[in-house]
Amino acid sequence: MEITPMIRTEIEKYLKQNGITLTEFGHIIDLNVGTVSGIVTGNRSISVNQLDRFTAGMQLPPDYFYDRYIEEFIVESTLNWRKISPFLYRCVELGRLDCLKRVVSLLLDTPVYTQLLFEMAEDLFQKEYLDAADCLYENIAECEKKQHSERLAICQYRLFSLRIGKDQAQNLHTAARFEFFVDRLDEIDQLDALKDLANVYRSLGMWHKVYKFSRQMYNLGQIQYNLVHNAKREMKSKKKLSRPLFVYIAYAELLCAHVCDANGDHEKALEHIHGYTDLSWVKETDSDTLQWLSKFQQWAKINTYVNRLMSGDISVLPDYVEYMAAEKEIFAELLNIMEVANRYDVNVDHILKRFEVQIAAYQEVSSTDMYTEQFLPQQYVRFWYKMGKYSLNKGRYPYGFKCLIKAFEKAVTLNHELLIANCVGLFLHFKTHAVPETQAQFQSKYEEVWARNDQKDGFNLSDS
Known part of the structure; x- marks a missing residue:
């Protein structure tokens, strides 16, 4: 079997073949001659930044030595996060997830690195290095010893967020896996997680699951809203919700109404619609809140039409059509009209004719x-x-x-x-x-x- 030369051996060979002195090479790669000499002779360790300078000076791909770097300076050395973390970030930047996985597997054998890798995963998630973040979260979750830890729950939430896509069979598997961890999150993360989980099950048409998680979101939202507004001193959280707190309560009602309509219980659906029609209890008055209140008013109006249509009240169809005619996006409304047309054998040719340009361009x-x-x-x-x-x-x-x-x-x-x-x-x-x-x-x-x-x-x- 061919023996792969060490990094310093290959550098030394390159310098000899090209007749370049250590001083000259130091000028090329912007490192002092003492550093270059120490690395080439093996008397000094090498950082990933220095390694990248060497490979650039040798006109090699930036990750050319990365596999050997793991063997020579990570596997065979005392683990040092200050040296390893820059290397991991460079692996991510260059798409070398194979090297990332290899080093992570070494680090996770030592529990002290779990939190450091978790913090790195959160950073990569925010910077949208999503494949790398997925890799870290998966490995951390597998090695987490405390099955009820919040860190494990956050890892599972991130994996859920990263893996939901357009393949519905995969989405079902992903949602089912995450279900068992949602109540281990803190209350702030839990509200968004319940919203996301309910929406995934809504897309899958699993209405009992939608209702279950919507009710959980409603109850938790009410508890948190009461705590915020009835607390004797202002409550501050390090984490922020993705939308105003009242939205989770109102949106839970909207989802429950949708479930009831889907199950044919239009009377019960109307009760839930009323639940987000009257939002006079909302105390906030900022612009974001006012914008959301306006959205719920619109949704309540349109969903009341839909509720009556789906229950067989065709008399509201003309009003519904006039409402949708003023909207930019009409295909959710057209979908409802086609459902009513097929369910109750209603002729809607005149409506299709009116919107034929939009339909053809859909x-x-x-x-x-x-x-x-x-x-x-x-x-x-x-x-x-x-x-x-x-x-x-x-x-x-x-x-x-x-x-x-x-x-x-x-x-x-x-x-x-x-x-x-x-x-x-x-x-x-x-x-x-x-x-x-x-x-x-x-x-x-x-x-x-x-x-x-x-x-x-x-x-x-x-x-x-």
């Missing part, structure tokens, strides 16, 4: 918010699915299948089992009206789903 939009990042793509699927269903029921087969395939392709991308099943079921119901090209297109996408689930035998939609 594209999925991106978002950095955890909830909307998952929810908007699903809204996109549901909208085109319901448009497809409406059109197919009207006998408009080419357009109906076009909408349905658009929904199906996105549902497959999201790996959302219920949406995939809905699209397949609707296609099978109308498949006799599909031309061969449409059947082939749908079959191809379905086989992708089949292959993803590691099934050996195919499934031919046209023969079923």
Whole structure:
């Protein structure tokens, strides 16, 4: 087996081959000759900053010696955080997560480094080195001895935040893992965590979970609000909420109303809507609070319309349409209209005609918010699915299948089992009206789903 030369040996070889003296090389890399000599002769350790200067002077990639640096100056030396932490940050900056993982595994054998690595993970999380932060949080969580520690709970919360994405199967796994840690967070982190957890389960359509965590958020929010406003002296926290405190109480009511509507209990949903309609109890008067109060007033108005529509009161449809016509974003409202049209067999052709330009231009939009990042793509699927269903029921087969395939392709991308099943079921119901090209297109996408689930035998939609 070939023996890899030591760093100083390779530096010395480079200088001899290129006829460069230690003094000359010191000028090239802006280090004094004594430092260069000490490193080359092995009489002096080398920092990562100095190592980067050497590699730059030798015209090598900046991480060229990093694997050997771990062996020679970390594994074979006494662990020293002041020397190691700059190296870890450079590994992160250069995308060398393999080197980061290697060193972290060495450090976590010594409990004193757990807190230092946690502080580094928090710093990387704030600086948006997310892959590196994920690596650190995962390793810290695995080595945490105290299973009820707040540090472990924060690690799990960060991992939850980092790993929620558009794959709904993965989101379910991630949320279920985090559930057991949410009540171990302090009250401030817990409010945001409950909000995030409820929203993930909302995107998954798991309404019992949404209701459970929304009620927890409501109760905790009320306790904290009363403490803040009834305390004899001002309470100050090192941590800040992502929005005003009252919002968590009102938003919990909004989520509970959504759960009740989804379950068909429109009367109970209306009670929750009233819960965030009257916010006269809110004591704050700053601009941020006023902005949120205005949002809840708007949401209460629109959701009251939706509540009446979903319960079968079609008389409010004209008012609902006029309201949405004044809005910039209308697809949540159009989705509700298509739901009502399909549920109660209402002809909404005149509404679709009115908004045909917006519908034709409808594209999925991106978002950095955890909830909307998952929810908007699903809204996109549901909208085109319901448009497809409406059109197919009207006998408009080419357009109906076009909408349905658009929904199906996105549902497959999201790996959302219920949406995939809905699209397949609707296609099978109308498949006799599909031309061969449409059947082939749908079959191809379905086989992708089949292959993803590691099934050996195919499934031919046209023969079923």
